[in-house]
Amino acid sequence: MLLLLLILIPIIAGILSFTVKGPGARTVALGGALASLAVAVPATLNSGAGPLSYDQAWIPMLGTRFSLYGDGMSTMLCLLVSIVFSVVLIVNNNKSLDRPNAFYGFIMLSQAGLMGVFLAYDALLFYFFWELALIPVYFLCSYWGGEKRITATFKFFVYTFVGSLMMLAGLIYLSMQTAGVNSYAWPDIVRAGASLSPDKQQWVFWLMFIAFAIKMPIFPFHTWQPDAYEQSPTPVTIILSALMVKMGLYAVLRWLLPVVPAGVDYWSHFVVILSVIGIVYASCLAIVQTDMKRLVAYSSIAHMGLMSAVAFSHSVIGTHGIMLQMFNHGITITGMWLIIGMVEQRWGTRNMTKLGGMATVAPRMAIAFVIISLASVALPLTNGFVGEFMMFAGLFGSADNGMMLMVIAGLGVILGAVYTLNMIQNTAYGEAAEGIKVADLSLNEYVGIAVIVGIILILGVYPKPLLDLTASVAGAIAK
Amino acid sequence: MKGLIASTVFGIVMMFAGLGSATKKSIGLLAVVLFAALTAIGVWDVVAAPTDAPVLMFNNMLRIENYSLWFNMLMTGCSLLYVILMHKDIAKVGSHSSEYFALIFFTLCGLYLLSTYNNLLMLFLGIEILSIPQYILAGSDKQNLKSSEAALKYFLMGSFSTGVLLMGIALLFGAAKSFYIMDMVSVLHTESLNPMAMAGMVFIMIALSFKVSAAPMHMWTPDVYDGSPTPFTAYMATIAKAAAFFAFLRLFHVSFNNLSNHWTMLLACITALTLLIGNLTAVFQQSVKRMLAYSSIAQAGFMLFAVLSVNAVAWQGIVIYAVAYSIATIGLFAILVKLKDYTYDGFNGLAKKEPVLAFAASICIFSLAGIPLTGGFMAKYYVLVAVVQQGQLMWLVIFALLMAAVSIYYYFRVIIAMYFKAGNPELVAPITLGDKVALLFTCALILLIGVAPQLFLNV
Structure with a gap:
């Protein structure tokens, strides 16, 4: 019911x-x-x-x-x-x-x-x-x-x-x-x-x-x-x-x-390779973007690429990591888009070359943005870390060329840090343009962002409830 | 089969109704009442039919199965909906409005024959009774050159295809020594197939493909549909076409089901070509009316799926497809006829000006495009199930689905124009409350088929 x-x-x-x-x-x-x-x-x-x-x-x-x-x-x-x-x-x-x-x-x-x-x-x-x-x-x-x-x-x-x-x-x-x-x-x-x-x-x-x-x-x-x-x-x-x-x-x-287990067996290696190509390709494209929305869009392809690569590599711990990461990615990227939406609303542009100085004019927003971005690059103690770690462990252990695939997919994390930190640097820090007056988070925005940041931090330290919830499902799928 | 008699009588009544000094409005109302009566008679026919065995009538010329009666009832119901939605527009076409309604009654008479024929002569008779009123209706806007062109084209091509049909029937008679479709099935076997029978079968297939506007026998369709007065195009493209499809299915599933390995491949190619030409050409149209003509070709491709698959699901498929497709197309034409400009631009901004019209058009379009929860999805679903069950033709299924995705392009252009573009569409006449209620009722029907298709099937 x-x-x-x-x-x-x-x-x-x-x-x-x-x-x-x-x-x-x-x-x-x-x-x-x-x-x-x-x-x-x-x-x-x-x-x-x-x-x-x-x-x-x-x-x-x-x-x-x-x-x-x-x-x-x-x-x-x-x-x-x-x-x-x-x-x-x-x-x-x-x-x-x-x-x-x-x-x-x-x-x-x-x-x-x-x-x-x-x-x-x-x-x-x-x-x-x-x-x-x-x-x-x-x-x-x-x-x-x-x-x-x-x-x-x-x-x-x-x-x-x-x-x-x-x-x-x-x-x-x-x-x-x-x-x-x-x-x-x-x-x-x-x-x-x-x-x-x-x-x-x-x-x-x-x-x-x-x-x-x-x-x-x-x-x-x-x-x-x-x-x-x-x-x-x-x-x-x-x-x-x-x-x-x-x-x-x-x-x-x-x-x-x-x-279709037999069909999956036959094609899974192919799909994993496609996904890994997607990770590197999307990360490289994300680096050269100047529009924040497009940057995050490409970063999302990279994140999903990792999840799909692991999904097709038949490992219990990896599948378990996907479950966690599905939830966490949803939370993190929601926060990301919300901040970008606020930036666009306040500054009137999403072009990173024209932005800067958020930390001086809107410090709360900048703090939230930094935390969300760090979760997006899977820093330990944020929610992104545990899931990503489990997924890499799963990919590593998968049957053929697991290690090589993991290393290439791991490039995505490094590149992810490059473009995400770059975005932070361009928007949150630096000089605020002359005469820009923007409001910091309003009450409703504050509440929404606080929920996101709270979940990021809590699940970063204590992901056990989610892991317990999905353990049996992950085991059944990856058997 | 009281419907057969009643449709003829009502047609004659309608003809005489125009003799006196009756106004167009009262003639329209009389037509609605008579169509309602005919629908009621159709329901009565279904209820009164014996459940166990088919009834033979008129010296075995007609063989009345329950599903035929069911089909008749549904198609009569669709005609009633059509008349309710369009009677005002029909009356506007010319000065002989009572005769237009009479002709529509006569096409229904042809439909009843086509759904119950037991003898190839009746098939021929049914096709003729169905077609001749349509030739006249196509040319009913006498002041308009395009209308006259449409009528002439339709008549010439139609007569030609009837000739081919007759030739096919003659050849089949030579092979089977009988005109009865039930006799053929016992005579025609794969092992000892007479070339005459094979030739006859192909001729009949070609003639019927012409009637259902399957490629490459579709050339007449766009010009005729575009040139005819819009209210009559709506009728030709839906109920008249569904009747021809039912006849097609009946013949090939009853008489030729032993020979299916001889005709399946040919018909599969016709189907693929129909889907390809219908969908790709529709993409390039600028007029919505002409787009709907090509879309009717494309939809015919899907209905051919039912003919292709010799199994029980195909019968259900053709019924549900005929109903869902007819209702959605009639609804869309009823909206089109209210607009002055038939191009896509003519729809610009309709959602702001007439939200109910735009909403109804969207539901009809969703149905034609086969979006779930609408009748069109269920229709496509049934014919796909039929053909998958048949096996062998998975390539055709995948091809058809790709073509269905193409159809999104031209269908959704209407939605984009209505909702996302600015404009001030000119209407022929103000929209009355009655129009809106009728259109919303049409939408409700479409959604009902999509959610509970079992209500529209008699199994």
């Missing part, structure tokens, strides 16, 4: 927001986000004892049921979703927003889609939510985005749509192989996938992998991403980069690795 509420609350809040005129829409949406947070916390705690589930007949003749399943990984991601949405809605208080009711309505609908993706236990239901999360984001970027928003969003939409159609073909094919009546339930899909010959598994692998690779994105399927991040309004960039890319990774862990 908790799981159903996690999906229903955002839908209801979204529909209500559409009907409210004026600034009340934000209040309704914020209320919805906090309510879903209030549900996500007990759901996460309960799932520590054993997975939650909800099951309801839906379209019997298609063999699909409305069934939800919340193990540690799913509920953790739902918790992440509700934290991020709450923080975003607390911080984002743009009074001059055009048509706020539609904006907040779409935001909440995308939350519902995300929750559904992470909870669905039925392949067709999963596909439904996968698309449902996309449509509101399409409208959000296209209406409220930057100058080149229409082409950028369109590219994003077409890319992901191609991917999801391929996935649909794969899922239909799998459901045809289920014993007896065709079924989309996760256990049946897993059984059907495992029963296929290795040749066929490879086909299915590619059909599904393309969808997930585009979403994550893995090099060379990433070209939609920097444009889409840059052109979206900040709250939507956060939804995209902190949450929607996790859809791809989550889908790999739940709907790809266990489903």
Whole structure:
């Protein structure tokens, strides 16, 4: 029942927001986000004892049921979703927003889609939510985005749509192989996938992998991403980069690795190499960016590249690290985008060559920015460290060329330090331009950022709750 | 099959309704009432039908299965929706509005024959009864040269394809010694296939491909759809096409199912070509009406999937596809006809000016593009399942999905124009509350098919 509420609350809040005129829409949406947070916390705690589930007949003749399943990984991601949405809605208080009711309505609908993706236990239901999360984001970027928003969003939409159609073909094919009546339930899909010959598994692998690779994105399927991040309004960039890319990774862990094991075995080395190329490539591109949004966009490709490389290297500790890192990356990058959004709002530019002196004019903001950036380069005692360490350990131990791959992937960390610290130097320190007057964090911004920084520090010192929560799931996936 | 009689009678009633001094408005209302009555009769037919065995009628010329009646009922319901949405626009086309409605009744009569024929002569008769009213409707805007061109083109190409159909039927008769579709299945076997039968089958396939505007027999479609008065284009592209598809499926699944290895590859190539030409050409259109003509070709490619797969799911697929596609296309045409400018630019800023219209258009477009939770997704889903179940044609499935992604481009241009571009679209007439309610009802139907498709299937 908790799981159903996690999906229903955002839908209801979204529909209500559409009907409210004026600034009340934000209040309704914020209320919805906090309510879903209030549900996500007990759901996460309960799932520590054993997975939650909800099951309801839906379209019997298609063999699909409305069934939800919340193990540690799913509920953790739902918790992440509700934290991020709450923080975003607390911080984002743009009074001059055009048509706020539609904006907040779409935001909440995308939350519902995300929750559904992470909870669905039925392949067709999963596909439904996968698309449902996309449509509101399409409208959000296209209406409220930057100058080149229409082409950028369109590219994003077409890319992901191609991917999801391929996935649909794969899922239909799998459901045809289920014993007896065709079924989309996760256990049946897993059984059907495992029963296929290795040749066929490879086909299915590619059909599904393309969808997930585009979403994550893995090099060379990433070209939609920097444009889409840059052109979206900040709250939507956060939804995209902190949450929607996790859809791809989550889908790999739940709907790809266990489903077509032989296909994965055959291609995993290839995917790991692609991911490692992506890490180095995106890091190099990040170094030469002058636009803060594009820099963080490329850094996100590098981070996701590491996670996908580890996901395909079949190690328990690495998979466990991914679980942790999915959560932490979501938190850290949310903080990053929030600060960049504030910088853009106050200074009127995101160009790093024109910025500087944040520490003198807005010291609180600068401190938060530095902490978040350090978490992003995985400094010990921040939340990024533990996950990244586990992932590197996993990659190192993976069967072939593990050490070499780890060393190359490790370059990403060094390069990451280069561009992130460079960004700090250019924005936080240095001389403030003459006559610039900016306000430091306002109360709502302060609260939002404090939550982010708090989580960064707490999980940096004491990640055990999250590790305990996801231990059994990680073990089952990487077995 | 009371519907067959009723549609004819109602058609004649409509013709006489125009004789007196009735106003256009009252004629439109009469048409709505008669279509509602016909839908009710369709429901009655379904309810009254015996569940166990098909009924043979008219000296075995018609064989009435339950799914045929179900299809008839749904298509009549779609016609009712069409008339409700468009009766005012139909009346505006010319001075003979009662006759337009009469002709639409006659096409429905053809549809009933096509869904129940048991004899190839009835197939021929059904195709003719379906087509001839459409030739007339295409040319009904007599002042407009394009309309006359459309009618002439349609008529010439249509007659030609009917000739091919007749030739195919004659050849088949030579091989099978019978016109009955049930007899053929026992005579036509792969082992001893008469070349005459093979030739006849291919001829019939070509003729029916013409009727459903499958490439390369699609050349007439864009000009005819573009030139005909918009309300009638909506009808031709949806219900009339669905009828031809049902006939196509019926013949190939009943008579030729033993021969499927002879025709599957040919039809698969036709399907691939249809998808390719329909989608790629639609991308380059500047007029939404012409884009919808090409999109109807593209959608025909998906409906051909149902014909390709000889299994039970295909029957469900064609029904749900016909309904979902018809409703969405009719809805979109009903919005298009309200605008003065049919180009994409004509839609600029519609969301600001008429939010309900823009919302309804978006739902229709989502459905045509096959976004989940809309009827169009379920329709595509069923035909894909049918063809995957058939096996062998996975390449076609993947190709079709790529083409579906292409279709996003031209469909979403409408959404981009409505929501993200500034403009002040000119309307033909102010939008009444009734229009809005009807359009929202259409949206509700589309979403209902998307969430609960089982309600629209009789299994």
